[in-house]
Amino acid sequence: MPTVPVFDPDIAFSRNIGWLTPEEQSLLARRKVAIAGLGGVGGSHLLTLTRLGIGRFSIADLDRFELANFNRQAGASLKSIGRDKVDVLREAALEINPTLEITAFPSGVDAGNVDRFLQGADVYVDGLDYFAVEARRLVFAACAERGIPAVTAAPLGTGAAVINFIPGKMTFEEYFRLDGFSEREQLVRFLLGLSPTMPQRGYLVFPEAVDFARHKGPSTPMACEICAGVAATQVLKILAGRGRVLAAPWGQQFDPFRNLYRKTWRPWGNRNPLQRIGIRIAMNQIERMGTGR
Secondary structure (H helix, E strand, O other): OOOOOOOOHHHHOHHHEOOEOHHHHHHHHOOEEEEEOOOOOHHHHHHHHHHHOOOEEEEEOOOEEOHHHOOOOOOOOOOOEOOEHHHHHHHHHHHHOOOOEEEEEOOOOOOOOHHHHHOOOOEEEEOOOOOOHHHHHHHHHHHHHHOOOEEEEEEEOOEEEEEEEOOOOOOHHHHHOOOOOOHHHHHHHHHHHHOOOOHHHHHOOOHHHOEOOOOEOOOOHHHHHHHHHHHHHHHHHHHHOOOOOOEOOEEEEEEOOOOEEEEEEOOOHHHOHHHHHHHHHHHHHHHHHHHOO
């Protein structure tokens, strides 16, 4: 019989030391991160943060794995088809660190369980599907009410855009200004808020793949993995209290296809005059796409 290895976190995460102090590594083991959505980016968030040494998680997703997830989602495999994403990713994280404390929410996050989902969380990391507008607004509002830092990193093209919402600074709703608009315009506002200059638009070679009506859009595995690295770095800085954390209305976008990094600043968020113009142009373009003109 093969010998079952004894898990020792001091050895398992020892290669983090150097970029982290031993005291910071010990601190991370006592901290809790909440992640809603374990699909395109959420599963990678969970596994990256587990390898960083985070010791406690709340995870939520109501979906099951399917073949269409294979191009980008951590946990997607022939063995996982038809299984709940929370179960698959929970098992994967425990295979890395069997001492983890993980509370799973297989029905997703809603108004009835958001309190339990965020209970004890030190940071929230957004992994929700781009089209999950109501759930995203619910969770970010709950974070703002509870003073929980929140990070959203979006896979765009082959890269990522990230915005942090820090207690005492601009909130998610103050930045994106989604209230009172149609679902379609809320989606446009979320996209333009994350990526004001839209560098990824220049290499969208098959725009027919973007279908707002059916809640479908293209994605790449590179973008999802970059998101996980970017988001985990924000979590590290927030929890360790080391390194400047850019908060909304500041944002960042890295696009390796275009060989560029951009730091964006949109005072007043989507109320900014430049943003309002961009939103109007984007809405007109989407309307033309919908009518085939």
